[in-house]
Amino acid sequence: MPFANTEIPGRFQTLLAERGIRMTGQRRAILNVIETAKKHLDAGQILRRARKLDASIDRSTVYRTLGLLKRHGLIDELDLMHLEGEAHYYERKPDRGHIHLACLRCGKIIEFDSDLFESLKAQMEKECGYRIAVARLEVGGYCSKCRT
Amino acid sequence: MPFANTEIPGRFQTLLAERGIRMTGQRRAILNVIETAKKHLDAGQILRRARKLDASIDRSTVYRTLGLLKRHGLIDELDLMHLEGEAHYYERKPDRGHIHLACLRCGKIIEFDSDLFESLKAQMEKECGYRIAVARLEVGGYCSKCRT
DNA sequence: ATTCTGTTGCAACTCTGTTGCAACAACCCG
DNA sequence: CGGGTTGTTGCAACAGAGTTGCAACAGAAT
Ligand SMILES: [Mn+2]
Ligand SMILES: [Mn+2]
Ligand SMILES: [Zn+2]
Ligand SMILES: [Zn+2]
Numbered sequence: 105m106p107f108a109n110t111e112i113p114g115r116f117q118t119l120l121a122e123r124g125i126r127m128t129g130q131r132r133a134i135l136n137v138i139e140t141a142k143k144h145l146d147a148g149q150i151l152r153r154a155r156k157l158d159a160s161i162d163r164s165t166v167y168r169t170l171g172l173l174k175r176h177g178l179i180d181e182l183d184l185m186h187l188e189g190e191a192h193y194y195e196r197k198p199d200r201g202h203i204h205l206a207c208l209r210c211g212k213i214i215e216f217d218s219d220l221f222e223s224l225k226a227q228m229e230k231e232c233g234y235r236i237a238v239a240r241l242e243v244g245g246y247c248s249k250c251r252t
Numbered sequence: 253m254p255f256a257n258t259e260i261p262g263r264f265q266t267l268l269a270e271r272g273i274r275m276t277g278q279r280r281a282i283l284n285v286i287e288t289a290k291k292h293l294d295a296g297q298i299l300r301r302a303r304k305l306d307a308s309i310d311r312s313t314v315y316r317t318l319g320l321l322k323r324h325g326l327i328d329e330l331d332l333m334h335l336e337g338e339a340h341y342y343e344r345k346p347d348r349g350h351i352h353l354a355c356l357r358c359g360k361i362i363e364f365d366s367d368l369f370e371s372l373k374a375q376m377e378k379e380c381g382y383r384i385a386v387a388r389l390e391v392g393g394y395c396s397k398c399r400t
Numbered sequence: 401a402t403t404c405t406g407t408t409g410c411a412a413c414t415c416t417g418t419t420g421c422a423a424c425a426a427c428c429c430g
Numbered sequence: 431c432g433g434g435t436t437g438t439t440g441c442a443a444c445a446g447a448g449t450t451g452c453a454a455c456a457g458a459a460t
Contacts, residue, residue: 126426126437147416162440167417183331185386190338190416190448205382214382220375224368225391232364233396234353238333241389243373248381274406274457295447310409315448338417338447 115139116178123176133157134169138194144182144213146191170194177237185244187211201225205243209250263287264326271324281305282317286342292330292361294339318342325385333392335359349373353391357398 116135117127133154138145145153151166173179173194182193185206203216225239246252264283265275285301286293293301299314321327321342330341333354351364373387394400 220372234393235399236391236393238392244386245382245384251383
């Protein structure tokens, strides 16, 4: 997310419409916040940003919409090692899964792509007989600047 | 954990003593619960079991002890896809990291070891310049019995 | 035994997320 | 375009997980 400006804005709306999901002003606001985010946001941050577009939006609507997007596989939910508090973070589900590394000292998050990760997912499906819906690899460590 | 009976009981106590950590009755009870657990436990379950050994233990002591063990790298914290509620789960940190697959329908958790996973961690350390302290790979999907 | 210091129980609290319900607004159909 | 159906919303109350300040307490070392 701190990357990928390759997203068509309104993508979520299209995908949800295709599946016959009713579109509302509140949902448009929330989708827009998530689609245009340049970093990982938690539910509280999404709420605050969405309220700038539609001041009446309630917390419960944000959670319900996040639930909807999760069920439809359009977003991923992350812990990011719960570096501050217990909130979960959200991001558009990328075409290709990526890994999150969090620095336990400075909090920097970096994202990482790897063919090895793709192979590993394939191996799990094959050897465990699971059909994978979501795979989260999150790493805590110390970035080059923070190593003691 | 649903496996690994290869642990020396009292291992945690030794490791903490070596690091000059004060040992108390409450801690002994909690460590004992975690060391002998045959499945992943959340803080509430750990509390209930620990109270059978020392009835006066408080919730906050469990959380403080879990924090201690996490800081010392003796346990891992897991989401297990938050299949029921928002609690986190705990297990002894194994010598070799393993992957958790959760079935989104029946809740079955399976654990999986892979050389690919070890290589991937090595690759991340090398390419990202992070020193990895903890790596969590958690997968949600559908087990062979639950596939539609 | 005494002292020092880290630990505990308690109670109150914060924060994240959920739910029942009545009012409301999309969307479909004619 | 209305008008009805049904999914969605705000609200307010709730539930659950985890945290904190503090006074009493208990390890460990002398
Ligand atoms: Mn979590
Ligand atoms: Mn495990
Ligand atoms: Zn750092
Ligand atoms: Zn299953």
